[in-house]
Amino acid sequence: MTTVDKLWYLADEAEQQAQQTYHRLTQDYGNYLRFETTKHVSRRRFRTIASRIRDNGAPYGAHTITYREDGALLLVRHEAVGLWVLPGGETSGGESFRSAAERELHEEAGIDAEYSGLGLLVRVNFSDDDHSTWGVLPVFEAKALSTDPVVSDPDEEISDAQFFLDLPEDTRDRTQLERWRDRRFTDRTP
Numbered sequence: 001m002t003t004v005d006k007l008w009y010l011a012d013e014a015e016q017q018a019q020q021t022y023h024r025l026t027q028d029y030g031n032y033l034r035f036e037t038t039k040h041v042s043r044r045r046f047r048t049i050a051s052r053i054r055d056n057g058a059p060y061g062a063h064t065i066t067y068r069e070d071g072a073l074l075l076v077r078h079e080a081v082g083l084w085v086l087p088g089g090e091t092s093g094g095e096s097f098r099s100a101a102e103r104e105l106h107e108e109a110g111i112d113a114e115y116s117g118l119g120l121l122v123r124v125n126f127s128d129d130d131h132s133t134w135g136v137l138p139v140f141e142a143k144a145l146s147t148d149p150v151v152s153d154p155d156e157e158i159s160d161a162q163f164f165l166d167l168p169e170d171t172r173d174r175t176q177l178e179r180w181r182d183r184r185f186t187d188r189t190p
Helices: 007-028 043-056 097-109 174-186
Strands: 033-040 062-067 073-078 083-085 113-127 132-144 158-164
Touching: 007 043, 007 113, 007 132, 033 174, 043 113, 043 132, 062 097, 062 113, 062 174, 073 097, 097 113, 097 132, 097 158, 113 174
Parallel strands: 033 113, 062 132
Antiparallel strands: 062 073, 073 083, 073 158, 113 132
């Protein structure tokens, strides 16, 4: 008996959901930066990612780019990936992307913030050796109302949280974050 691999179908369903999510976000928000990234993953990881994307269009949930008035950005140390990253994570149940971003910011850094919209919209392309799909990563922007981070991550993935004026070399998507910051702090009107 031959087993038919339905991974191609899952990838197609994921892409359809990603397109719908991307369209909805572009209709709901304006004035954000877009960028694209590509990741080659194992077949097993591809199946997990495609399943997440099929559920809501977003492989990694939603994140927040949190800033202070002096231009410092909040990053958290994610031990599983060994990098400084933006706080964020997957949605839970019927939670909106924005609600998930706020919840994750509070859990991972204990920071209260005033949200102002979408800061970055990232298209993340995924492939294994035989399949490809893509998903959306919405990154909301928020001004920090408290500036003393306290990690209380229930998943125990986050080991530290700090504000940085100079982003560490091992910051995920460092160039794009610096580009966002430059735009945010030079395009202000008085």
